[in-house]
Amino acid sequence: MEPPQKGHANLFQVYLRLRPPQIANLGSERFLLVEEPVDHDTPTHITLNPPNDRRRAIEKFAFTRVFEEDATQLDLFQGIRVLPLVEGVLAPHGGDGTDGLLATLGVTGSGKTHTMLGSRSQRGLTQLALDVLFRSIESNIVDCETTPTLETSIRSSDASEAAICSASAFIETMYTDFSSSRGGSRATTPMIVGPPNNPDQPATHITTPLLPGCFPSSPQSVRLVSHDDDLSRIIHLSTPPSQKEEIAPPTLTQVASFKLKPKLAGSPSPQKHYMSLTSAARIKKNLTKCPIKGDHAPLTPRKNLQRPSAFPQAPDISSVRASCDPSADYAVVISMYEVYNDRIFDLLTPPIRSNGNKEPRRRPLLFKSTELSPDRKVVAGLRKVICGNLKDALMVLEAGLNERRVAGTGSNSVSSRSHGFFCVEVKKRRRGRHSSRWGNSTLSIVDLAGSERARDAKTQGATLAEAGKINESLMYLGQCLQMQSDASSTTKPNLVPFRQCKLTELLFANSFPTGSLSSSTNGRRAPQKGVMIVTADPIGDFNATSQILRYSALAREVTVPRIPSITSTILANRNSSGQSQRSESSVGSRSDTSSPVLVHHRPFYHPSGTHSHTFSPAPDTERATMENAALEIARMADMIDQLNAELTQETETRMAAEAHVLSMEDRMADLEQEIREECYADFEQRLALEMGRWKATLSLEQERGEEHWDRKVEVLARSVGVTVTTPSSDEDNVEDEDKENILIESLEQENERLRREVAILKRELSGRTPSKRTPLRERGDVPSARASSSTTDTLGDLGNRLEQLRVNSGEGKKVLKVSSSGSPTKKVRKLQTRRWEGTAADDDLM
Numbered sequence: 001m002e003p004p005q006k007g008h009a010n011l012f013q014v015y016l017r018l019r020p021p022q023i024a025n026l027g028s029e030r031f032l033l034v035e036e037p038v039d040h041d042t043p044t045h046i047t048l049n050p051p052n053d054r055r056r057a058i059e060k061f062a063f064t065r066v067f068e069e070d071a072t073q074l075d076l077f078q079g080i081r082v083l084p085l086v087e088g089v090l091a092p093h094g095g096d097g098t099d100g101l102l103a104t105l106g107v108t109g110s111g112k113t114h115t116m117l118g119s120r121s122q123r124g125l126t127q128l129a130l131d132v133l134f135r136s137i138e139s140n141i142v143d144c145e146t147t148p149t150l151e152t153s154i155r156s157s158d159a160s161e162a163a164i165c166s167a168s169a170f171i172e173t174m175y176t177d178f179s180s181s182r183g184g185s186r187a188t189t190p191m192i193v194g195p196p197n198n199p200d201q202p203a204t205h206i207t208t209p210l211l212p213g214c215f216p217s218s219p220q221s222v223r224l225v226s227h228d229d230d231l232s233r234i235i236h237l238s239t240p241p242s243q244k245e246e247i248a249p250p251t252l253t254q255v256a257s258f259k260l261k262p263k264l265a266g267s268p269s270p271q272k273h274y275m276s277l278t279s280a281a282r283i284k285k286n287l288t289k290c291p292i293k294g295d296h297a298p299l300t301p302r303k304n305l306q307r308p309s310a311f312p313q314a315p316d317i318s319s320v321r322a323s324c325d326p327s328a329d330y331a332v333v334i335s336m337y338e339v340y341n342d343r344i345f346d347l348l349t350p351p352i353r354s355n356g357n358k359e360p361r362r363r364p365l366l367f368k369s370t371e372l373s374p375d376r377k378v379v380a381g382l383r384k385v386i387c388g389n390l391k392d393a394l395m396v397l398e399a400g401l402n403e404r405r406v407a408g409t410g411s412n413s414v415s416s417r418s419h420g421f422f423c424v425e426v427k428k429r430r431r432g433r434h435s436s437r438w439g440n441s442t443l444s445i446v447d448l449a450g451s452e453r454a455r456d457a458k459t460q461g462a463t464l465a466e467a468g469k470i471n472e473s474l475m476y477l478g479q480c481l482q483m484q485s486d487a488s489s490t491t492k493p494n495l496v497p498f499r500q501c502k503l504t505e506l507l508f509a510n511s512f513p514t515g516s517l518s519s520s521t522n523g524r525r526a527p528q529k530g531v532m533i534v535t536a537d538p539i540g541d542f543n544a545t546s547q548i549l550r551y552s553a554l555a556r557e558v559t560v561p562r563i564p565s566i567t568s569t570i571l572a573n574r575n576s577s578g579q580s581q582r583s584e585s586s587v588g589s590r591s592d593t594s595s596p597v598l599v600h601h602r603p604f605y606h607p608s609g610t611h612s613h614t615f616s617p618a619p620d621t622e623r624a625t626m627e628n629a630a631l632e633i634a635r636m637a638d639m640i641d642q643l644n645a646e647l648t649q650e651t652e653t654r655m656a657a658e659a660h661v662l663s664m665e666d667r668m669a670d671l672e673q674e675i676r677e678e679c680y681a682d683f684e685q686r687l688a689l690e691m692g693r694w695k696a697t698l699s700l701e702q703e704r705g706e707e708h709w710d711r712k713v714e715v716l717a718r719s720v721g722v723t724v725t726t727p728s729s730d731e732d733n734v735e736d737e738d739k740e741n742i743l744i745e746s747l748e749q750e751n752e753r754l755r756r757e758v759a760i761l762k763r764e765l766s767g768r769t770p771s772k773r774t775p776l777r778e779r780g781d782v783p784s785a786r787a788s789s790s791t792t793d794t795l796g797d798l799g800n801r802l803e804q805l806r807v808n809s810g811e812g813k814k815v816l817k818v819s820s821s822g823s824p825t826k827k828v829r830k831l832q833t834r835r836w837e838g839t840a841a842d843d844d845l846m
């Protein structure tokens, strides 16, 4: 197998890092061996020997470089050439930079997060890359403090519809200050280790173990961040855990027992994992205690975090600097997001509470083309923070990690449940040209979630569904990586099936040159430089490790060992005529001594699914028969291997699909709940609006009605000649009443007289024959029809008046009084009714 070519056509340089043995696996057989470099001074090949099964193929893999267990973070930083990646984004020779992508891939617990983010005592590649970046541009960097217009100018040139803010504003909202006085918005210098500013905050000093069971001779400061409401604090540790209880003040007992107890099962090292310090880790840990199907870890609302007083400083790279463009101004903008269940979530935007829902939620973001970036997809709507120095960038990183989803599983006590993206955008423009647009190139650092087997990880419910999604996305990533072994495919994005899921889209979208003119650069963008670090445990899970290595390695070779017993069986069948004894002995001896059969190189999965081996016609000689038989066996063994691998993959795909269904069901339930809440809120709002409108209309109508009745009463009162007056005094009242009584009496007498006359006339009329009957209107003693009608009117009026006066004399006053303020409807109606009754009676008389 040829050693991998450095440079050139592959989309990713692929490095392999082996992790030191975990205590739990110390007795296990080592299946991964690093081959001695022949021409190269650094190892590039490894061999996988299947444990406990001598019949399985031995596989050999080639990588750009292999880092053995003793490799330090600094070795990694130098060996995988982070410096050229940083220089790529800085574009020291002018023009636009080249995007860089640094990602880790591996089985759960193999050391991905450790490599990228480090531990409490050692910085990871992320911190080292940031350190070298900021140091390299320190004389050319502009930040919001020195250039107030920076925020606006960056916002106007940003193509991703991002919410851009300064680091000071972001840190101010995310962190509480140590000092209760909250003197300023700036954090204390993180690289300086010291006691907390606030003397009220207790601190203890305990040494950080560097390796299991080892403690450095000189005290080394590390930080522990607890987000318990009452215990939020940062502790400086400077004694071994064995002594910590004697030194820790009683108030810290809770903190110490939570943070410092070395955990052997599932947590191989007493070193606390970087991610274990986050609140999300704690939530997930709680979740794994009672994982029920469909359970979701509630996201905590963003609380103010405690400002860390110190960050690890080792390894020291203060002498390392990348070249930058001296004629350019630089600005650094940081964003962080995670891909969880195939959806993108911002890690720098606090979760929001939806209407009526107590659980805070994040809104998934879109990976799409925008107006300012029509030919390139970007994650739209992220929060981006402009950082002027390393300290600010580390604080932003810390805040984002606090939101990252992690959980304790059977394979890793602090397992990443999402693919984390940390993006450092380096903006560049010509020095002093404040009006020119910012050029943009990005260094993305990706900590992928690890593949895991549900059986080993002992996951259930939501954590199992997450694992299914993780495995599914890693399977797609594997397919894409396999395609890169074919050098011709690298410039043809269509041949790399990277659009199958969000993860591969995000990782590969910039791997190919853009086809059209870029709106921001007026030129073709160079494809990104990709570096993939594959992490593996040489005594961990063989099947999971070999699967990852198969699709990530740059080259592969399979050697199938000879198996005498099977060969002899075939030969025995073939030479059934008594030659079997001779054949068997010769085969046995040859098989044992001959070299293994080389089966094939990459790609492992042949597109057609088969491997063609041409055999020459079987010669008569035993030797030729044996060779053919051995080849046949090798082919069949290879096929079995391949089928086994396919079966494993299919099984995992099925599990992933099942998990996907579960997570979709959960999502549907969530969506339904959200929609219900929205509908409910909407309905409530509309109801309130309608009620308001209805009440307004009702009161208007009431007012109108009252006015209307008031007017009617007024007209009525005027028509009967009653003046609505308010009696001025009791004397006046008495006087008025006397007058009214006299008037009533005279009117009653008049009325009586008229009735009598009418009765007489009626009698006269009824005594006459109809023919002799003279019409009343012709009679001299009877008033004319007109007079009659006027009499009727007069009678009606009189009755009416009488009634009105009666009313006036008694409760009438009250009615009229009421009429000025309220509605005397009933009374007035009564008056009218009486009047009509009276008229009707009169009509009857007629």
Ligand SMILES: Nc1ncnc2c1ncn2[C@@H]1O[C@H](COP(=O)(O)OP(=O)(O)OP(=O)(O)O)[C@@H](O)[C@H]1O
Binding pocket: 018, 019, 020, 106, 107, 108, 109, 110, 111, 112, 113, 114, 115, 119, 267, 268, 269, 271, 272, 273, 412, 414, 415, 416, 417, 448, 449, 450, 451, 535
């Ligand atoms: N090279 C190493 N040196 C020392 N400790 C290591 C190394 N690699 C990993 N570890 C330790 O092993 C444990 C698991 O590592 P880590 O969390 O980085 O795994 P991971 O691959 O990120 O897992 P997951 O995919 O589940 O998130 C941690 O406690 C870490 O400190």
